Amino acid sequence: MPLKMRLDLCYSKTKVNPIGCKNDRVGHNPRSTGASLLLMTEPALCGRELAAWRGDRCLFERLHFDLGPGQLALLVGSNGSGKTTLLRILAGLGLPTEGAVTWRGVAVGELAPDERGEIAYRGHLEALKRDLTVAENLSFHAAVWGRSQPFEGVLAELKLSGLAHMRARYLSAGQRRRAALAMLKLSRAKLWLLDEPTTNLDREGRGVLAEWVRGHLRDGGLAVIATHQPDEFAARGALMIEL
Protein backbone atom coordinates (compact mmCIF):
# COMPACT_ATOMS: atom_id res chain seq x y z
CA MET A 1 0.00 0.00 0.00
CA PRO A 2 2.72 2.54 0.79
CA LEU A 3 4.30 1.80 -2.56
CA LYS A 4 1.05 2.51 -4.34
CA MET A 5 0.62 5.77 -2.50
CA ARG A 6 4.12 6.75 -3.47
CA LEU A 7 3.41 5.95 -7.10
CA ASP A 8 0.23 8.01 -6.90
CA LEU A 9 2.27 10.93 -5.68
CA CYS A 10 4.64 10.51 -8.57
CA TYR A 11 1.76 10.40 -10.92
CA SER A 12 0.34 13.60 -9.55
CA LYS A 13 3.78 15.15 -9.89
CA THR A 14 3.96 14.26 -13.53
CA LYS A 15 0.84 16.28 -14.10
CA VAL A 16 2.09 19.49 -12.56
CA ASN A 17 3.10 22.45 -14.60
CA PRO A 18 6.52 21.57 -16.02
CA ILE A 19 7.87 24.99 -15.17
CA GLY A 20 7.25 23.96 -11.63
CA CYS A 21 6.69 27.41 -10.20
CA LYS A 22 3.00 27.45 -9.58
CA ASN A 23 2.26 24.07 -8.05
CA ASP A 24 2.26 23.03 -4.44
CA ARG A 25 5.40 20.86 -4.57
CA VAL A 26 7.90 23.02 -6.32
CA GLY A 27 7.49 26.71 -6.31
CA HIS A 28 8.55 30.10 -5.24
CA ASN A 29 8.13 31.55 -1.86
CA PRO A 30 5.39 34.20 -2.19
CA ARG A 31 7.96 36.90 -1.40
CA SER A 32 10.12 35.98 -4.34
CA THR A 33 8.81 38.19 -7.13
CA GLY A 34 11.86 40.45 -7.21
CA ALA A 35 14.33 37.63 -7.19
CA SER A 36 12.49 35.68 -9.85
CA LEU A 37 12.84 38.66 -12.17
CA LEU A 38 16.55 38.61 -11.42
CA LEU A 39 16.83 34.94 -12.18
CA MET A 40 14.94 35.32 -15.42
CA THR A 41 17.82 37.42 -16.63
CA GLU A 42 20.71 35.21 -15.59
CA PRO A 43 20.00 31.78 -14.19
CA ALA A 44 23.29 30.13 -13.22
CA LEU A 45 22.08 26.81 -11.91
CA CYS A 46 19.31 25.12 -13.87
CA GLY A 47 17.56 21.86 -13.20
CA ARG A 48 15.56 20.52 -16.13
CA GLU A 49 12.95 17.80 -15.80
CA LEU A 50 14.91 16.07 -13.06
CA ALA A 51 13.82 12.67 -11.88
CA ALA A 52 15.45 10.24 -9.50
CA TRP A 53 14.39 6.68 -8.77
CA ARG A 54 15.70 4.36 -6.11
CA GLY A 55 14.92 0.95 -7.49
CA ASP A 56 11.21 1.16 -8.29
CA ARG A 57 10.62 3.99 -5.84
CA CYS A 58 10.29 7.47 -7.23
CA LEU A 59 12.01 10.13 -5.14
CA PHE A 60 11.06 13.05 -7.35
CA GLU A 61 10.05 13.62 -10.92
CA ARG A 62 9.63 16.56 -13.30
CA LEU A 63 11.64 18.79 -11.01
CA HIS A 64 12.37 22.01 -12.73
CA PHE A 65 14.06 25.09 -11.33
CA ASP A 66 16.35 28.02 -12.08
CA LEU A 67 18.57 29.70 -9.57
CA GLY A 68 20.20 33.05 -10.17
CA PRO A 69 22.99 34.98 -8.45
CA GLY A 70 22.12 35.99 -4.91
CA GLN A 71 19.36 33.42 -4.66
CA LEU A 72 18.82 30.70 -2.13
CA ALA A 73 16.97 27.44 -2.62
CA LEU A 74 15.82 25.47 0.41
CA LEU A 75 15.22 21.76 0.01
CA VAL A 76 12.71 20.53 2.52
CA GLY A 77 11.11 17.16 2.92
CA SER A 78 10.89 14.23 5.27
CA ASN A 79 13.72 11.74 5.81
CA GLY A 80 14.33 9.69 2.70
CA SER A 81 12.52 12.10 0.43
CA GLY A 82 15.55 12.59 -1.80
CA LYS A 83 17.19 15.78 -0.54
CA THR A 84 20.67 14.28 -0.42
CA THR A 85 20.12 12.56 -3.77
CA LEU A 86 19.15 15.87 -5.35
CA LEU A 87 22.13 17.71 -3.84
CA ARG A 88 24.53 15.04 -5.05
CA ILE A 89 23.01 15.32 -8.52
CA LEU A 90 23.46 19.10 -8.41
CA ALA A 91 27.09 18.62 -7.35
CA GLY A 92 27.71 16.19 -10.19
CA LEU A 93 28.37 13.30 -7.81
CA GLY A 94 25.29 11.42 -8.93
CA LEU A 95 23.33 11.15 -12.15
CA PRO A 96 19.62 11.85 -12.32
CA THR A 97 17.46 9.08 -13.75
CA GLU A 98 16.12 11.68 -16.15
CA GLY A 99 16.83 15.31 -16.87
CA ALA A 100 19.93 17.45 -16.64
CA VAL A 101 21.56 20.00 -14.37
CA THR A 102 23.57 22.82 -15.86
CA TRP A 103 25.89 25.32 -14.23
CA ARG A 104 26.33 28.43 -16.39
CA GLY A 105 25.04 26.45 -19.35
CA VAL A 106 27.35 23.45 -18.98
CA ALA A 107 26.17 20.08 -17.67
CA VAL A 108 27.60 19.64 -14.15
CA GLY A 109 29.15 16.28 -15.03
CA GLU A 110 31.18 17.87 -17.82
CA LEU A 111 32.54 20.96 -16.11
CA ALA A 112 36.20 21.77 -16.63
CA PRO A 113 38.24 21.55 -13.42
CA ASP A 114 38.32 25.34 -13.06
CA GLU A 115 34.55 25.65 -13.34
CA ARG A 116 34.13 22.79 -10.90
CA GLY A 117 35.89 24.94 -8.31
CA GLU A 118 32.92 27.33 -8.39
CA ILE A 119 30.76 24.68 -6.75
CA ALA A 120 31.24 23.62 -3.15
CA TYR A 121 29.37 20.62 -1.80
CA ARG A 122 29.23 19.81 1.89
CA GLY A 123 27.48 16.57 2.69
CA HIS A 124 26.99 14.56 5.84
CA LEU A 125 30.65 13.57 5.88
CA GLU A 126 33.03 16.29 7.01
CA ALA A 127 35.98 15.27 4.79
CA LEU A 128 38.42 15.78 7.64
CA LYS A 129 41.38 13.45 7.89
CA ARG A 130 41.24 12.24 11.46
CA ASP A 131 45.01 11.89 11.75
CA LEU A 132 45.74 15.43 10.61
CA THR A 133 45.30 18.57 12.66
CA VAL A 134 42.58 21.06 11.86
CA ALA A 135 45.19 23.44 10.45
CA GLU A 136 46.70 20.71 8.25
CA ASN A 137 43.25 19.77 6.98
CA LEU A 138 42.52 23.39 6.11
CA SER A 139 45.86 23.98 4.38
CA PHE A 140 45.41 20.81 2.35
CA HIS A 141 41.99 22.00 1.29
CA ALA A 142 43.40 25.42 0.41
CA ALA A 143 46.22 23.89 -1.66
CA VAL A 144 43.91 21.64 -3.66
CA TRP A 145 41.41 24.45 -4.24
CA GLY A 146 44.20 26.85 -5.14
CA ARG A 147 43.41 29.30 -2.35
CA SER A 148 46.05 30.04 0.16
CA GLN A 149 44.60 32.80 2.27
CA PRO A 150 45.09 32.74 6.04
CA PHE A 151 42.37 30.84 7.84
CA GLU A 152 42.90 32.20 11.36
CA GLY A 153 40.04 34.68 10.98
CA VAL A 154 37.57 32.01 9.92
CA LEU A 155 38.67 29.72 12.75
CA ALA A 156 38.26 32.56 15.25
CA GLU A 157 34.75 33.22 13.98
CA LEU A 158 33.94 29.56 14.54
CA LYS A 159 35.62 29.53 17.99
CA LEU A 160 38.07 26.92 16.74
CA SER A 161 41.28 28.94 17.15
CA GLY A 162 42.43 26.98 20.16
CA LEU A 163 41.91 23.70 18.35
CA ALA A 164 43.88 24.48 15.17
CA HIS A 165 46.73 22.18 16.14
CA MET A 166 44.63 19.38 17.53
CA ARG A 167 44.12 16.25 15.47
CA ALA A 168 40.66 16.02 14.00
CA ARG A 169 40.02 12.69 15.73
CA TYR A 170 39.83 14.49 19.08
CA LEU A 171 37.17 16.97 17.98
CA SER A 172 33.54 16.63 18.97
CA ALA A 173 30.93 16.11 16.26
CA GLY A 174 29.95 19.77 16.42
CA GLN A 175 33.56 20.92 16.22
CA ARG A 176 34.16 18.69 13.21
CA ARG A 177 31.12 20.21 11.55
CA ARG A 178 32.51 23.68 12.27
CA ALA A 179 35.85 22.74 10.72
CA ALA A 180 34.02 21.48 7.62
CA LEU A 181 32.18 24.80 7.41
CA ALA A 182 35.52 26.61 7.66
CA MET A 183 36.58 24.76 4.49
CA LEU A 184 33.37 25.88 2.82
CA LYS A 185 33.96 29.49 3.80
CA LEU A 186 37.57 29.35 2.58
CA SER A 187 36.63 27.76 -0.75
CA ARG A 188 35.08 30.97 -2.09
CA ALA A 189 32.85 28.91 -4.34
CA LYS A 190 29.98 30.66 -6.09
CA LEU A 191 27.48 27.91 -5.46
CA TRP A 192 27.13 26.35 -2.03
CA LEU A 193 25.39 22.98 -1.86
CA LEU A 194 24.82 22.16 1.80
CA ASP A 195 23.26 18.99 3.10
CA GLU A 196 21.71 19.62 6.51
CA PRO A 197 24.61 21.86 7.48
CA THR A 198 23.29 22.62 10.96
CA THR A 199 23.50 19.01 12.14
CA ASN A 200 25.41 18.87 15.45
CA LEU A 201 25.85 22.64 15.52
CA ASP A 202 24.88 24.59 18.62
CA ARG A 203 22.78 27.73 18.47
CA GLU A 204 25.84 29.93 18.11
CA GLY A 205 27.27 27.84 15.28
CA ARG A 206 23.94 27.94 13.48
CA GLY A 207 23.93 31.71 13.82
CA VAL A 208 27.40 32.00 12.29
CA LEU A 209 26.39 29.74 9.41
CA ALA A 210 23.17 31.66 8.74
CA GLU A 211 25.16 34.90 8.72
CA TRP A 212 27.68 33.41 6.28
CA VAL A 213 24.90 32.26 3.98
CA ARG A 214 23.35 35.75 4.03
CA GLY A 215 26.75 37.31 3.28
CA HIS A 216 27.36 34.80 0.49
CA LEU A 217 24.01 35.66 -1.12
CA ARG A 218 24.66 39.40 -0.74
CA ASP A 219 27.94 38.91 -2.62
CA GLY A 220 26.03 37.38 -5.51
CA GLY A 221 26.58 33.76 -4.53
CA LEU A 222 24.03 30.99 -4.81
CA ALA A 223 23.11 28.40 -2.23
CA VAL A 224 21.03 25.25 -2.17
CA ILE A 225 20.48 24.03 1.37
CA ALA A 226 18.73 20.85 2.44
CA THR A 227 17.34 21.47 5.88
CA HIS A 228 14.63 20.56 8.36
CA GLN A 229 14.64 24.09 9.77
CA PRO A 230 14.09 26.32 6.73
CA ASP A 231 13.32 29.27 9.01
CA GLU A 232 16.98 29.52 10.00
CA PHE A 233 17.97 30.46 6.48
CA ALA A 234 14.81 32.27 5.43
CA ALA A 235 15.90 34.94 3.01
CA ARG A 236 14.01 37.23 0.72
CA GLY A 237 13.26 35.49 -2.54
CA ALA A 238 14.19 32.04 -1.29
CA LEU A 239 13.01 29.23 -3.53
CA MET A 240 11.33 26.46 -1.59
CA ILE A 241 11.68 23.01 -3.13
CA GLU A 242 9.50 20.49 -1.34
CA LEU A 243 10.36 16.90 -2.05
Add this chain to the structure above:
Amino acid sequence: MNAFNAVLLRDLRVAFRRWSELAHPLIFFVIVVTLFPLALSPTAAQLREVGIGVLWVATLLSSLLALDGLFRSDADDGSLEQLLLAPVPMTMTVLAKVVAHATVTLLPLLCLVPLSALSFNIPLAALPTLALALVLAAPTLSVLVALGAALTVSLRRGGSIVGLLVLPLTGPLLIFGTRATDLSVNGEPTAAPLLLLSALAVLAVSLGPFAIAAAVKVGLE
Protein backbone atom coordinates in the same frame (compact mmCIF):
# COMPACT_ATOMS: atom_id res chain seq x y z
CA MET B 1 51.36 20.34 -9.74
CA ASN B 2 50.68 22.15 -6.51
CA ALA B 3 47.67 19.96 -5.92
CA PHE B 4 49.65 16.83 -6.81
CA ASN B 5 52.21 17.67 -4.14
CA ALA B 6 49.47 18.51 -1.65
CA VAL B 7 47.75 15.14 -2.10
CA LEU B 8 51.09 13.30 -2.03
CA LEU B 9 52.24 15.02 1.15
CA ARG B 10 48.89 14.60 2.85
CA ASP B 11 48.80 10.87 2.15
CA LEU B 12 52.39 10.40 3.30
CA ARG B 13 51.67 12.33 6.48
CA VAL B 14 48.53 10.33 7.24
CA ALA B 15 50.42 7.09 6.53
CA PHE B 16 53.26 7.93 8.89
CA ARG B 17 50.84 8.88 11.65
CA ARG B 18 49.36 5.41 11.33
CA TRP B 19 52.74 3.75 10.97
CA SER B 20 51.72 0.55 12.75
CA GLU B 21 49.47 -0.29 9.80
CA LEU B 22 52.43 0.08 7.46
CA ALA B 23 54.19 -2.78 9.22
CA HIS B 24 51.41 -5.33 8.56
CA PRO B 25 52.36 -6.21 4.95
CA LEU B 26 56.03 -6.39 5.91
CA ILE B 27 55.38 -8.79 8.77
CA PHE B 28 53.10 -10.82 6.52
CA PHE B 29 55.86 -11.04 3.94
CA VAL B 30 58.42 -12.20 6.48
CA ILE B 31 56.03 -14.85 7.83
CA VAL B 32 55.16 -16.25 4.40
CA VAL B 33 58.79 -16.34 3.37
CA THR B 34 59.73 -18.13 6.60
CA LEU B 35 56.94 -20.69 6.36
CA PHE B 36 58.13 -22.10 3.05
CA PRO B 37 61.52 -23.41 4.24
CA LEU B 38 59.73 -24.94 7.22
CA ALA B 39 57.26 -26.74 4.97
CA LEU B 40 59.84 -27.95 2.44
CA SER B 41 62.83 -30.14 3.17
CA PRO B 42 65.45 -27.40 3.28
CA THR B 43 68.35 -28.58 1.22
CA ALA B 44 70.34 -25.68 -0.17
CA ALA B 45 69.72 -26.56 -3.81
CA GLN B 46 65.98 -26.99 -3.37
CA LEU B 47 65.64 -23.72 -1.43
CA ARG B 48 67.32 -21.82 -4.19
CA GLU B 49 65.04 -23.46 -6.75
CA VAL B 50 61.75 -22.50 -5.06
CA GLY B 51 63.09 -19.34 -3.42
CA ILE B 52 62.69 -17.07 -6.42
CA GLY B 53 59.07 -18.04 -6.95
CA VAL B 54 58.27 -17.79 -3.25
CA LEU B 55 59.77 -14.30 -3.00
CA TRP B 56 57.77 -13.01 -5.96
CA VAL B 57 54.48 -14.57 -4.88
CA ALA B 58 54.97 -13.30 -1.33
CA THR B 59 55.64 -9.80 -2.66
CA LEU B 60 52.42 -9.83 -4.70
CA LEU B 61 50.37 -11.16 -1.78
CA SER B 62 51.70 -8.65 0.75
CA SER B 63 51.12 -5.75 -1.60
CA LEU B 64 47.46 -6.83 -1.68
CA LEU B 65 47.30 -6.69 2.08
CA ALA B 66 47.95 -2.96 2.17
CA LEU B 67 45.60 -1.83 -0.55
CA ASP B 68 42.42 -1.45 1.43
CA GLY B 69 43.47 1.85 2.93
CA LEU B 70 44.24 3.40 -0.45
CA PHE B 71 40.75 4.73 -1.19
CA ARG B 72 38.62 3.28 1.60
CA SER B 73 39.56 5.71 4.35
CA ASP B 74 39.11 8.68 2.01
CA ALA B 75 35.74 7.34 0.93
CA ASP B 76 34.63 6.79 4.52
CA ASP B 77 35.41 10.29 5.75
CA GLY B 78 34.12 12.07 2.64
CA SER B 79 37.51 13.30 1.38
CA LEU B 80 37.21 11.24 -1.78
CA GLU B 81 34.03 12.94 -2.96
CA GLN B 82 35.59 16.30 -2.15
CA LEU B 83 38.64 15.35 -4.25
CA LEU B 84 36.31 14.41 -7.10
CA LEU B 85 34.70 17.84 -6.92
CA ALA B 86 37.99 19.70 -6.54
CA PRO B 87 39.21 21.87 -9.41
CA VAL B 88 41.97 19.36 -10.15
CA PRO B 89 41.88 16.55 -12.73
CA MET B 90 41.03 13.33 -10.91
CA THR B 91 43.76 11.48 -12.83
CA MET B 92 46.37 13.68 -11.15
CA THR B 93 44.87 13.19 -7.70
CA VAL B 94 44.77 9.45 -8.25
CA LEU B 95 48.36 9.37 -9.48
CA ALA B 96 49.51 11.27 -6.38
CA LYS B 97 47.67 8.84 -4.15
CA VAL B 98 49.17 5.83 -5.92
CA VAL B 99 52.69 7.26 -5.68
CA ALA B 100 52.23 7.94 -1.97
CA HIS B 101 50.84 4.49 -1.38
CA ALA B 102 53.66 2.82 -3.31
CA THR B 103 56.24 4.82 -1.37
CA VAL B 104 54.99 3.70 2.01
CA THR B 105 54.05 0.10 1.19
CA LEU B 106 56.13 -1.18 -1.74
CA LEU B 107 59.39 0.63 -0.97
CA PRO B 108 59.96 -1.03 2.43
CA LEU B 109 58.92 -4.34 0.87
CA LEU B 110 61.48 -3.91 -1.92
CA CYS B 111 64.16 -3.42 0.70
CA LEU B 112 63.13 -6.63 2.46
CA VAL B 113 63.09 -8.88 -0.61
CA PRO B 114 66.86 -8.93 -1.35
CA LEU B 115 67.50 -9.56 2.36
CA SER B 116 65.14 -12.53 2.33
CA ALA B 117 66.75 -13.72 -0.89
CA LEU B 118 69.94 -14.39 1.05
CA SER B 119 68.07 -16.74 3.36
CA PHE B 120 67.00 -18.73 0.29
CA ASN B 121 70.60 -19.19 -0.74
CA ILE B 122 70.14 -17.06 -3.87
CA PRO B 123 73.63 -15.97 -4.97
CA LEU B 124 74.70 -12.39 -4.20
CA ALA B 125 75.45 -11.80 -7.88
CA ALA B 126 71.75 -12.23 -8.73
CA LEU B 127 70.54 -9.67 -6.18
CA PRO B 128 71.00 -6.55 -8.35
CA THR B 129 68.86 -8.11 -11.08
CA LEU B 130 66.26 -9.21 -8.54
CA ALA B 131 66.11 -5.69 -7.09
CA LEU B 132 65.93 -4.11 -10.55
CA ALA B 133 63.14 -6.47 -11.62
CA LEU B 134 61.21 -5.60 -8.48
CA VAL B 135 61.66 -1.88 -9.04
CA LEU B 136 60.45 -2.25 -12.63
CA ALA B 137 57.47 -4.33 -11.52
CA ALA B 138 56.51 -1.92 -8.73
CA PRO B 139 54.68 0.72 -10.87
CA THR B 140 52.55 -1.91 -12.62
CA LEU B 141 51.80 -3.62 -9.33
CA SER B 142 50.81 -0.32 -7.70
CA VAL B 143 48.49 0.58 -10.54
CA LEU B 144 46.83 -2.86 -10.54
CA VAL B 145 46.39 -2.75 -6.78
CA ALA B 146 44.97 0.78 -6.96
CA LEU B 147 42.58 -0.26 -9.71
CA GLY B 148 41.34 -3.10 -7.52
CA ALA B 149 40.96 -0.75 -4.57
CA ALA B 150 39.08 1.78 -6.70
CA LEU B 151 36.70 -0.80 -8.14
CA THR B 152 35.78 -2.08 -4.68
CA VAL B 153 35.61 1.29 -2.94
CA SER B 154 31.83 1.15 -2.65
CA LEU B 155 31.82 -2.36 -1.16
CA ARG B 156 31.87 -2.62 2.60
CA ARG B 157 33.91 -5.82 2.55
CA GLY B 158 35.98 -5.41 -0.57
CA GLY B 159 39.11 -7.08 0.80
CA SER B 160 38.53 -10.60 -0.41
CA ILE B 161 37.17 -9.62 -3.81
CA VAL B 162 40.18 -7.43 -4.54
CA GLY B 163 42.45 -10.45 -4.39
CA LEU B 164 40.31 -12.26 -6.92
CA LEU B 165 40.32 -9.22 -9.18
CA VAL B 166 43.95 -8.25 -9.00
CA LEU B 167 45.95 -11.45 -8.56
CA PRO B 168 45.17 -12.92 -12.01
CA LEU B 169 46.28 -9.65 -13.60
CA THR B 170 49.66 -9.89 -11.89
CA GLY B 171 50.46 -12.99 -13.93
CA PRO B 172 52.74 -11.26 -16.46
CA LEU B 173 54.68 -9.55 -13.64
CA LEU B 174 55.26 -12.87 -11.96
CA ILE B 175 56.35 -14.58 -15.18
CA PHE B 176 58.78 -11.89 -16.34
CA GLY B 177 60.03 -11.15 -12.82
CA THR B 178 60.86 -14.75 -11.94
CA ARG B 179 62.30 -15.31 -15.41
CA ALA B 180 64.69 -12.39 -15.03
CA THR B 181 65.78 -13.56 -11.59
CA ASP B 182 66.16 -17.15 -12.81
CA LEU B 183 68.29 -16.12 -15.76
CA SER B 184 70.57 -14.02 -13.62
CA VAL B 185 71.02 -16.86 -11.08
CA ASN B 186 72.20 -18.99 -14.00
CA GLY B 187 74.42 -16.17 -15.28
CA GLU B 188 72.52 -15.62 -18.53
CA PRO B 189 71.51 -12.28 -20.12
CA THR B 190 68.37 -10.83 -18.51
CA ALA B 191 67.58 -7.92 -20.82
CA ALA B 192 64.48 -9.42 -22.45
CA PRO B 193 62.28 -9.99 -19.35
CA LEU B 194 63.48 -6.70 -17.81
CA LEU B 195 62.53 -4.77 -20.94
CA LEU B 196 59.13 -6.43 -20.93
CA LEU B 197 58.68 -5.41 -17.29
CA SER B 198 59.60 -1.81 -18.22
CA ALA B 199 57.11 -1.86 -21.09
CA LEU B 200 54.39 -3.00 -18.71
CA ALA B 201 55.35 -0.23 -16.27
CA VAL B 202 55.07 2.44 -18.99
CA LEU B 203 51.71 1.08 -20.05
CA ALA B 204 50.39 0.95 -16.48
CA VAL B 205 51.55 4.44 -15.50
CA SER B 206 50.25 6.10 -18.68
CA LEU B 207 46.83 4.42 -18.85
CA GLY B 208 46.31 3.37 -15.24
CA PRO B 209 45.35 6.75 -13.73
CA PHE B 210 42.51 7.18 -16.23
CA ALA B 211 41.10 3.77 -15.42
CA ILE B 212 41.47 4.31 -11.67
CA ALA B 213 39.86 7.76 -11.80
CA ALA B 214 36.93 6.37 -13.78
CA ALA B 215 36.56 3.48 -11.32
CA VAL B 216 36.51 5.88 -8.36
CA LYS B 217 33.87 8.04 -10.03
CA VAL B 218 31.64 5.07 -10.72
CA GLY B 219 32.19 3.75 -7.22
CA LEU B 220 30.98 6.95 -5.57
CA GLU B 221 27.88 7.46 -7.69
